[in-house]
Amino acid sequence: MNGPYDQAFSQSIKDPEGFWGKEAEQIHWYKKWDKVLDDSNKPFYRWFKGGVVNTCYNAVDRHVEAGHGDRVAVIYDSPVTSTVRKYTYSDLRDQVARFAGVLRKQGVGKGDRVIVYMPMVPEALIAMLACARIGAVHSVVFGGFASNELAVRINDAKPKVIVTASCGIEVNRVIPYKPLLDGAIALSDSKPSSTIILQRPQSKAELKPGFDLDWEAEMATATPAECVPVEATDPLYILYTSGTTGQPKGVVRDNGGHLVALKWTMKNIYDIEPGEVFWAASDVGWVVGHSYIVYAPLINGSTTVFYEGKPVGTPDAGAFWRVIEQHGVKALFTAPTAFRAIKREDPNALLMKKYDLSRFKILFLAGERTDPDTLEWAEKALNRPVIDHWWQTETGWAIAANCMGLERLPVKPGSPTKPAPGWNVVVLDEACREAPRGKIGSICVKLPLPPGSLPTLYNNDDRYVQSYLTEFPGHYATADAGYMDEDGYVYIMARTDDVINVAGHRLSTGGMEEVLARHPDVAECAVVGVADSFKGQLPVGFIVLKAGVTRSNEEIVQDVVRMVREQIGAVAAFKQAVVVDRLPKTRSGKILRGTMQKIADDEPWKMPATIDDPAILDEIKVALEGIGYGHLRPA
Numbered sequence: 001m002n003g004p005y006d007q008a009f010s011q012s013i014k015d016p017e018g019f020w021g022k023e024a025e026q027i028h029w030y031k032k033w034d035k036v037l038d039d040s041n042k043p044f045y046r047w048f049k050g051g052v053v054n055t056c057y058n059a060v061d062r063h064v065e066a067g068h069g070d071r072v073a074v075i076y077d078s079p080v081t082s083t084v085r086k087y088t089y090s091d092l093r094d095q096v097a098r099f100a101g102v103l104r105k106q107g108v109g110k111g112d113r114v115i116v117y118m119p120m121v122p123e124a125l126i127a128m129l130a131c132a133r134i135g136a137v138h139s140v141v142f143g144g145f146a147s148n149e150l151a152v153r154i155n156d157a158k159p160k161v162i163v164t165a166s167c168g169i170e171v172n173r174v175i176p177y178k179p180l181l182d183g184a185i186a187l188s189d190s191k192p193s194s195t196i197i198l199q200r201p202q203s204k205a206e207l208k209p210g211f212d213l214d215w216e217a218e219m220a221t222a223t224p225a226e227c228v229p230v231e232a233t234d235p236l237y238i239l240y241t242s243g244t245t246g247q248p249k250g251v252v253r254d255n256g257g258h259l260v261a262l263k264w265t266m267k268n269i270y271d272i273e274p275g276e277v278f279w280a281a282s283d284v285g286w287v288v289g290h291s292y293i294v295y296a297p298l299i300n301g302s303t304t305v306f307y308e309g310k311p312v313g314t315p316d317a318g319a320f321w322r323v324i325e326q327h328g329v330k331a332l333f334t335a336p337t338a339f340r341a342i343k344r345e346d347p348n349a350l351l352m353k354k355y356d357l358s359r360f361k362i363l364f365l366a367g368e369r370t371d372p373d374t375l376e377w378a379e380k381a382l383n384r385p386v387i388d389h390w391w392q393t394e395t396g397w398a399i400a401a402n403c404m405g406l407e408r409l410p411v412k413p414g415s416p417t418k419p420a421p422g423w424n425v426v427v428l429d430e431a432c433r434e435a436p437r438g439k440i441g442s443i444c445v446k447l448p449l450p451p452g453s454l455p456t457l458y459n460n461d462d463r464y465v466q467s468y469l470t471e472f473p474g475h476y477a478t479a480d481a482g483y484m485d486e487d488g489y490v491y492i493m494a495r496t497d498d499v500i501n502v503a504g505h506r507l508s509t510g511g512m513e514e515v516l517a518r519h520p521d522v523a524e525c526a527v528v529g530v531a532d533s534f535k536g537q538l539p540v541g542f543i544v545l546k547a548g549v550t551r552s553n554e555e556i557v558q559d560v561v562r563m564v565r566e567q568i569g570a571v572a573a574f575k576q577a578v579v580v581d582r583l584p585k586t587r588s589g590k591i592l593r594g595t596m597q598k599i600a601d602d603e604p605w606k607m608p609a610t611i612d613d614p615a616i617l618d619e620i621k622v623a624l625e626g627i628g629y630g631h632l633r634p635a
């Protein structure tokens, strides 16, 4: 006890203002805060109220002014286009300032929203930082989402401008973005006043004069814009994430708290110094991309790798090792599913041996549970620490982690280690009492949340309070279930809501059900996430047809599979659905999704006392067996 981790953790909980106030000294402020933590409007806590700051200045200009303009800020490595391009901090400042000028010319100012719908090109990072520079609020939409998902986000964020690229490049195909964007704009009630399109040679877009502007042409004539001071509590970005319904939650991130928290994590969690190379192999469309491809490494003055490729197939399962060697990566952060993909193709890690990994020190995993098999394989193959850590879009950074730069704690397989400083994690039972050690409950965080976590949902304080703060008063409900062991290690076991995790992508089964329900022949439906040894979970649909439907079950299944791909996106990996006569329900009409999932996963389950008709579960079992799942095994 009382090593550096314990000391930091206990100070952060006992004296959050002292702890974070000291860390805030690392950041450049135009004006210091009036109060480190303002709790005058509970449950809406605000960090660094009264402070005036600029995130882009801290991430870019500050390093140039400190004499590090020649240091590499971003390494764009794109095996899908055979490109490696480096941006020094000076290059980055110039490009970002210019693009900020482009946005300004389009009338974008402080508080205006800009949607960035882009593949993994560095222009996405430039667009994000350019928004931050002029106080505009970016909302990055993952490039794998289809028009409908984009439209929902346009309607909510009401962007003045949308920035996109002509295409994205997947392993097996080029995906034109313009038709997806046009489709989304047609579907949404809110219309942007212009779009800015990066033309890529792999598939150029046709531009509508006066509305679609060409990135390069605009950049060539732009007047660079300076950093605009904003309030610490002003929003930096909105990032939509899946909730229980098809209406995603617009997680808001502010400027001041985010800067302070992310800066702290780079050394203390990831053990990365300024000038060292950090690589988060994720996508800018996810929170990992926001925090650890773009903001944190740059705020820290480190070098970030911006990778447009996959762990396998671009060209092989040695891709990660090639990048690590070529760019001298010190720490890699990816999802366990990426390692399962590598393990599947190169089980003996032979490709790894081709590369010099001497500068590589730590592998960080997050986004889904790290199964002990994958952990063991990675540890053995790499012969380096493999660190699981747990967080969410809402929290912006790790709730539980082995803080490698603070104090390296022993790794326990299946656990992301202990709560990170700032996160007062408790496991609660249904009556909001602390569960005994070892007993599963709802994992919650005692308020206030630390800086960098969400202050609210965009334009929706009520949903914020309702979704996160109501079930367990005084606490933030993570919607993850799990337990803490005697040593205070946290174990994350499952979501308590209708969110599933497919290859590290967070998706809503409720959203998929809304798509299925739109099929004219579908009377009722349910989607559950079943276990998958590669992607973690996969969605499976159950559909009940309307009376008198004459088309075959196969045709209808094909329709719904296509509809989810078209309306949500291929990332949902919705490929399986079965037609059943009825769905299992409680007497009050609630569909027993949890029981269906357990049958599919061959987990022990209890016959629900309130079930309407137990015989339906036999029918579900038969249907699941028809597609290769499920055994009926009541506990």
Ligand code: COA
Pocket: 119, 142, 143, 144, 145, 168, 170, 171, 175, 281, 282, 283, 286, 288, 310, 311, 312, 334, 335, 337, 338, 341, 366, 367, 502, 503, 504, 505, 569, 570, 571, 572, 573
């Ligand atoms: N734009 C368009 N389509 C996309 C896309 C994008 N940005 N990203 C994925 N897709 C498509 C894929 O092409 C694929 O289409 P298909 O059904 O025609 O094959 C589908 O969505 C599923 O893609 P993906 O989830 O990438 O699965 P995969 O089987 O192609 O690859 C992995 C598996 C493990 C290699 C991949 O999922 C991966 O790298 N996962 C890590 C995820 C991650 O980093 N998450 C962030 C948390 S840290």
Ligand code: AMP
Pocket: 241, 286, 287, 365, 366, 367, 368, 369, 370, 388, 389, 390, 391, 392, 393, 394, 416, 478, 479, 480, 492, 494, 495, 501, 504, 505, 506
């Ligand atoms: P996202 O908001 O997309 O980052 O997804 C967050 C969810 O992913 C969490 O609520 C968890 O359910 C899951 N998750 C993320 N990291 C981990 C981890 N290290 N262990 C277990 N589950 C995780």
